[in-house]
Amino acid sequence: MDKVTPFLSFDGKAEEAAKFYVSLLPDSRIDRITRSPMDTPGGAAGTVLIVEFTLAGRPYIALNTPGFTFTEAVSFMIACEDQAETDRLWAALTADGGEGVACGWLKDKYGLFWQITPTRMLDLLRDSDPGRSYRAMKAMTEMVKIDITTIERAAGGDRPR
Numbered sequence: 001m002d003k004v005t006p007f008l009s010f011d012g013k014a015e016e017a018a019k020f021y022v023s024l025l026p027d028s029r030i031d032r033i034t035r036s037p038m039d040t041p042g043g044a045a046g047t048v049l050i051v052e053f054t055l056a057g058r059p060y061i062a063l064n065t066p067g068f069t070f071t072e073a074v075s076f077m078i079a080c081e082d083q084a085e086t087d088r089l090w091a092a093l094t095a096d097g098g099e100g101v102a103c104g105w106l107k108d109k110y111g112l113f114w115q116i117t118p119t120r121m122l123d124l125l126r127d128s129d130p131g132r133s134y135r136a137m138k139a140m141t142e143m144v145k146i147d148i149t150t151i152e153r154a155a156g157g158d159r160p161r
Contacts, residue, residue: 009114029053048064056087075105085118086145095109101113104116139155
């Protein structure tokens with residue numbers, strides 16, 4: 001076990017959420033499901049209590065417990081290699097009740113917040129030319145889902161060759 005592991009609380013949907021998340025990214029899997037040995041506020045004895053899962057090579061733990069909700073104060077960023085990956089993950093995470101927020105942020109159907117971020121956008125934000133960086137950021141702030149082609153155009157040019 002890692003020294004620090006993200007621990008996520010779900011209102012009865014820990015297993016469902018974990019299975020959904022691991023279906024989205026390579027190097028992801030359900031590692032262990034622990035059932036409750038007794039009745040708890042989160043469920044009756046024998047129901048799923050904890051789901052340990054790996055998401056893109058990193059361990060997470062999901063707990064079934066009532067009354068907790070996620071906030072924008074914590075989100076998970078997924079670095080996307082291209083627009084196709086950005087579009088695929090955005091569609092999956094906003095489906096069935098998820099919603100776009102702003103600047104590549106979204107809230108999924110379980111209430112967890114994500115940042116779907118093309119790595120090219122990060123490159124443009126770090127550009128040594130402050131004008132290019134400014135124009136890229138300005139374009140990004142006007143978007144909900146990131147469109148990297150639009151950001152590249154706004155920054156003042158296509159990807160360097």
